[in-house]
Amino acid sequence: MADAVAHRDGSVDPLRLRLSALAVVPTLFLGIFFLWPIAALINRARNDAAGVPISESLTRTHAWSLLGFxxxxxxxxxxxxxxxxxxxxxxxxxxxxxxxxxxxxxxxxxxxxxxxxxxxxxxxxxxxxxxxxxxxxxxxxxxxxxxxxxxxxxxxxxxxxxxxxxxxxxxxxxxxxxxxxxxxxxxxxxxxxxxxxxxxxxxxxxxxxxxxxxxxxxxxxxxxLETEIYTRAIGYFQISDAVILSMLQIVVVLAALGLVRVCGASxxxxxxxxxxxxxxxxxxxxxxxxxxxxxxxxxxxxxxxxxxxxxxxxxxVRPQAGGPWTLDGYRALVTPVNGVTPLETLGYSVFSAAVAAVAALLIGTLGALVISRGGRIAGGVGNFVATLPLGISAVTLGFGYLIVLAALPRDIRTSPLIIPAVQSLIAIPVVIRIVAPALDAVPLRSRQAASTLGASPARVLATIELPMVGRSIGAAAGFAFVMALGEFGATGFLALPNTTTLPVLIGSALNKPGADQVATAMACSVLLVVATTLAVLVIELLGRRRPAKLRQ
Known part of the structure; x- marks a missing residue:
């Protein structure tokens, strides 16, 4: 007997009501942090294109050659x-x-x-x-x-x-x-x-x-298209051209996402x-x-x-071919760049990635519950909505944030929580795709037995389901952390001196002349490789074996 079905007398199943309430949280989060920037970008494109034929804008920006490459x-x-x-x-x-x-x-x-x-x-x-x-x-x-x-x-x-x-x-x-x-x-x-x-x-x-x-x-x-959007928006401040390219990028990515769904359906x-x-x-x-x-x-x-x-x-440790062996790149990790050392930047990167992982885990787990327990329609809609952040380019999303934040108070624009919010959007789809199948694998008879003994749905979730999928949740948290730690596209638009992440610092160092800058970029890169490898090792250990009840 399904536990999320409307009663025969026409009354609404309490579980469906609870799932609907749970769906409000991820829906609001995605609405504010994802749909709002995209809507602002589309609105900006509509205003900038007023009276200008789209074909002319696409020709001016060399959009077709960019699309072809x-x-x-x-x-x-x-x-x-x-x-x-x-x-x-x-x-x-x-x-x-x-x-x-x-x-x-x-x-x-x-x-x-x-x-x-x-x-x-x-x-x-x-x-x-x-x-x-x-x-x-x-x-x-x-x-x-x-x-x-x-x-x-x-x-x-x-x-x-x-x-x-x-x-x-x-x-x-x-x-x-x-x-x-x-x-x-x-x-x-x-x-x-x-x-x-x-x-x-x-x-x-x-x-x-x-x-x-x-x-x-x-x-x-x-x-x-991706890099040209960034170059025109940040490098030359040609906002209207960047908006036009962003619109084309959205069309391309949505088409590619549709291809993913069609090809990967079976x-x-x-x-x-x-x-x-x-x-x-x-x-x-x-x-x-x-x-x-x-x-x-x-x-x-x-x-x-x-x-x-x-x-x-x-x-x-040898940044120039034939040059001397040196640890200058690693020593530079404690040398301030714009008043902040690379190690302090790593500290903020870890902080923002941890906050993003927690947010992605909470929102993603709620979304996975709705998809897994909400029935075919709710599950299908939830799956589509959860996939959207994966389908939209991070650079396009970052550009949308740039437009939204420009109209907000300075305290919000400079908040250190803006970066984690963007990073969590990238990780939420991954969390859902790890946790939802694990919830589906929880035996129905275990939930029914607990309900028969008088346990409420919340207690069944807390005492039966979550312990059974604990390893999957841990793996999802690990993946969310490493994805947030390495996010570069959207973060490159939004980073300030006090909210610069290590990937953004590496990109900046590579754009500056001098062997010292290259050595610093490489040393920072090695730090990120080590941090990512350790996180993946933990994820693999978490997935080494499943709880016995899930193997029944």
Whole structure:
């Protein structure tokens, strides 16, 4: 018997009323901190475009060439990411070896690193070991950085789908005489295509809104819609042009988000539910020649995902090729920049990320409850609303905030809580997508038993459901923290001297001349890499095993 259904006599179910009340909080939060800035941006575009044909504005801003490069580099990055991820998917999905968990940490860390740090890392790679290529900036470094950032998306989605596929059909094909490759190609691969399509659509979305990587590696010569909005708004204060580009960016991103929903509609949760219990049996210990393949794939993974960070760490103590070894970059962490030291900036970054993680966890958990317990209609609407912040470019959102804050009192504009509010918006969709499936997995009979014994819905939630999903909530909090810690797009619009985050400081240092500035940027980048890696390690430990009741 469902516990969230209207009574036969027409009276309203009290649980539905409680869920409606809970939905008010995330709705108000998203309305104030998300819809308001976007509405202000649209209103500004309407006013600025009064009497000016849209076609003329788009031509003046070179919007079509910007759009072409934005979509072209995103498509190329997506294709290359899938190719690089393919062998890693096999290793994660089919092989069980001692380093499996470390492998998942290595795969996950790049995805949650600040994009500006990734840009710095690949600048060091192409200025150092790959200097002979003569492409320290430009399209190829951008594509390589996007591969590094997004391999985790393809690996996690497709490997989970592969682990959830019943292997008996492939075994039957082998029994009927098919080779191992033919059985995979004709039986398993077609069932993985939805997962490949969904993950590729996500990668395309992320690459089309890439900001930090393009800013650092584009070297001012290559511009996407995202970076051009920032350049015109902040660099040249051409507000009307930036607004026009922002409107085009919203259209592009919403189209990409629609593509994500269409491509990822099936297969995204293929390994969840009843099939999850069979995962352990799907992975096999390597024997014989398989070990050679495992070692080769581990080397491939290290080449793409570990080597850039190792080069970054090396150059943080030797910032010039052939130059002396030095710790000047790390010593500069206690040297004031605009009256604030990088270490103090790190302190504010950790504070803002922690506040953002708490806000995202509270709002996201409430949203997950509404989606999980509110029925099909409420769940569908909640899912769509929760996805919106993920679909809108962070730079566009930051620009909208800039317009809204300009009309507010100074005390609000300079509040240190503005940055965490923006950062939490980026993390809320991730929290919902981690917590909602965990709530769905709580056995219905456990909730019904507690209700039969007289427990109120609030008590059932507090004593039954939340303890069961505690690990998922902890993982969601960890992801929210690292995503907030590395947010760069919107924060770059809003940061003041007392609210500058470490990613913004790194971007500023790279734009200033001198080896000292480069050394400081690299040292700060290494700090963020270490902080992010520790957070991902904690997340992996939290997810090491689920409570026994959830495995029933």
């Amino acid at each position: 934005t979509l072209g580099q995103a498509a190329a990055s997506t294709l290359l990411t899938v190719i690089v991820a393919a062998p890693i998917i096999w290793l994660v999905a089919r092989v069980d070896f001692a380093g499996s968990r470390l492998l998942m940490v290595v795969v996950t860390v790049p995805f949650v690193l600040p994009t500006v740090v990734v840009g710095v890392a690949f600048r060091t790679v192409f200025d150092g070991p790959l200097e002979f290529l003569g492409v320290s900036s430009g399209l190829w470094p951008i594509l390589a950085a996007h591969i590094f950032l997004n391999v985790a998306v393809v690996v996690r989605v497709v490997a989970a789908a592969w682990q959830g596929i019943d292997g008996r059909a492939e075994e039957a094909a082998r029994t009927l005489g098919a080779t191992r490759w033919r059985a995979f190609r004709t039986v398993t691969l077609p069932r993985l295509l939805p997962a490949f399509a969904g993950s590729a659509a996500l990668v395309f979305l992320f690459c089309s809104t890439s900001f930090g990587v393009i800013i650092v590696l584009g070297n001012g010569e290559l511009q996407t 297969g995204s949760g293929a390994a969840d539910g009843a099939m999850a219990a069979q995962r352990a049996g799907r992975r096999r210990r390597p024997v014989g020649a398989v070990w050679m393949v495992v070692v080769a794939v581990c080397g491939w993974t290290a080449l793409w995902l570990v080597a850039p960070l190792a080069v970054l760490a090396l150059w943080s």
